[in-house]
C-alpha cells in the first residue's frame with residue numbers, strides 16, 4: 436500500500452508505468468476514487484474483478500483523456516450522445532454506447548455496449564493522457580460496499596493489498612457519475628448520479644427512466660448495491676435520535692440529544708451539493724462505529740437528492756434481503 440501525491444509529475448509517471456505493466460492503480464476522480472487498469476489489456480482488467488471480488492458479469496466503464504477518443508472506441512455515436520459529451524465532458528456523466536473491437540469483452544462482461552466517461556479531475560486526466568490509453572475503472576471499493584471519496588478510504592478498504600493510490604484530495608462530487616444509454620435515439624437514465632436528471636433533461640429533453648419491472652440490465656442495478664456493513668434504516672427525521680447503540684446520518688437537522696455521539700450532518704444549511712460531497716465519507720465513518728444499526732434521515736428527492744436517496748434505498752434493501 437502506497438499513497439502518492441497525485442499532483443506530482445513523478446507520481447503520475449510511476450502510476451502510468453504500473454498501468455503499462457498491467458498492474459492496478461487507484462486514482463481520484465471528481466465523483467469517487469477509481470480502481471484502474473489499462474482498458475485494452477484483458478489480463479490487467481481481470482485483476483480488477485479479482486481485487487474487488489466483483490462478479491464477472493458486472494461491466495466496467497472506461498475513462499478517456501479527450502472527447503475525441505469517444506470515436507476511437509464507440510462503433511457509432513448517436514446525435515444525443517454527441518450533444519451530451521460536448522456539454523458535460525469532462526464531467527460526471529457516463530455514456531453507454533455500442534463498442535468496437537478494440538475494447539476487450541472482459542471490460543463489458545460480454546455486452547455489445549461499453550460505458551465511456553471523460554473525468555474532470557486533473558490527476559485522472561493527466562494519468563490517462565500519460566498512459567495514452569483508456570483506463571477501465573470501477574469505484575475503488577470491494578464489491579457491494581460504498582464508494583471511496585478520499586485516498587485514505589481506499590487504503591482502508593484494501594489494506595492488505597499492495598496497491599498504489601494517487602491522492603488527489605476529496606472527490607468534489609462524492610457520488611458516482613450519472614449513466615445514460617440511447618435506445619432508438621432516445622435517452623435512458625440508468626443510474627441517478629452526480630449530474631442531475633434536471634440538467635440532462637435541459638440538454639436533451641425528457642428522459643426514459645430505467646425499467647422498473649425488476650429485470651436487471653446491469654448488475655450495478657442490483658437492488659442492494661452501495662451498502663454499508665451495518666443495517667441501514669431510512670427515517671423521516673432523526674430529530675428524536677436517542678439510541679447510543681445506533682449511528683445517525685442526518686440531512687440537515689442537528690440532534691437535540693447530547694448522548695447520541697455517532698451522528699453526522701450532511702449539510703446543516705441543507706445544500707444538496709455539500710451533502711453529496713460528504714455522503715459516502717460520513718456513511719463510511721458511521722459504519723465503522725461500534726453500533727448495531729445506522730439511521731438515515733430522508734433527503735429531499737430533487738437534483739442530487741435523488742441520487743443519494745437511490746443509494747440509501749439500496750443500502751436499506753440489503754438488510755431486508757438478509758433478514759427476509
Ligand code: TXA
Pocket residue numbers: 464466467468469470493494495496527529531543546548549550552572573574575610611612613614625652653654655656
Ligand atoms: O463515477 C463513476 O462512474 C465512478 C468513477 C470511478 O468513474 N465509477 C463507477 O464505476 O462508479 P462502477 O463500476 O462502480 O459503476 C459503473 C456502473 C456499474 O453499475 C455497471 O453495471 C454499469 O455502470 N455499466 C457499465 N457498463 C455498462 C453497460 N455497457 N451497460 C449497462 N451498464 C453498465
Ligand code: MG
Pocket residue numbers: 573574582
Ligand atoms: Mg461501484
